[in-house]
Amino acid sequence: MSHKTCLILGASRGLGLALAEEYCARGYHVIATYRSDCAPLENLKICYPRQLTLEHVDIADLASVRALQGRLAAYRLNTLFINAGICKANELNTLQVDEQDFVDMLLTNALSPMRAVELFHGNVERNGVVAVMSSELGSVAGNRGQWELYSASKAALNMLMKTFYSRHQGDSLAYLLVAPGWVRTQMGGPGALLEIGESIPRVVETVEGHAGVPGLTFTDRHGVTLPW
Numbered sequence: 465m466s467h468k469t470c471l472i473l474g475a476s477r478g479l480g481l482a483l484a485e486e487y488c489a490r491g492y493h494v495i496a497t498y499r500s501d502c503a504p505l506e507n508l509k510i511c512y513p514r515q516l517t518l519e520h521v522d523i524a525d526l527a528s529v530r531a532l533q534g535r536l537a538a539y540r541l542n543t544l545f546i547n548a549g550i551c552k553a554n555e556l557n558t559l560q561v562d563e564q565d566f567v568d569m570l571l572t573n574a575l576s577p578m579r580a581v582e583l584f585h586g587n588v589e590r591n592g593v594v595a596v597m598s599s600e601l602g603s604v605a606g607n608r609g610q611w612e613l614y615s616a617s618k619a620a621l622n623m624l625m626k627t628f629y630s631r632h633q634g635d636s637l638a639y640l641l642v643a644p645g646w647v648r649t650q651m652g653g654p655g656a657l658l659e660i661g662e663s664i665p666r667v668v669e670t671v672e673g674h675a676g677v678p679g680l681t682f683t684d685r686h687g688v689t690l691p692w
Contacts, residue, residue: 474548
């Protein structure tokens, strides 16, 4: 049984729920956050009553995240994994989108995850990993024009992580932006290429493989570095 601890922000469904299950299966103590009540996460708690701790947090509410930081002040983390994200108006362009939908994506997909990194990276052990769920679509060099507004929010996330890292290059943590692939979830849709089981175990292996390797990497689930 591992004595490692992983904090996952955004674990109530989809990729986040799968992350919580995968880390629990690997013996971690998992602290998983949810924004609204979620039966699958509660069921996972029944399966792992001693390993899984649930915390109510709205990542888009800074006061809520600060309150979580206060509750977890004494915890030392081996892995911080920020998964929260939304997708709205993915088939629309900049003239068509409702402004609030775009603002919501920027807040949830870029600003709020980086606020969480700012607040919690000090809780991570010196050889630990800070991982944020990004997307292949966040690559400016690699993007082919799909889901352009969502892509812009993930590119913003990548840029904010790069600028954050420029202020923290002296520390010993591994910082990862992880692209899980196009996965069949509520967000990814039924036409996505991958099942969750084809993505999340690879994601976790890649994150674990970077423990003790300082630096910033934009990577896919297989550990292949992606172009910015």
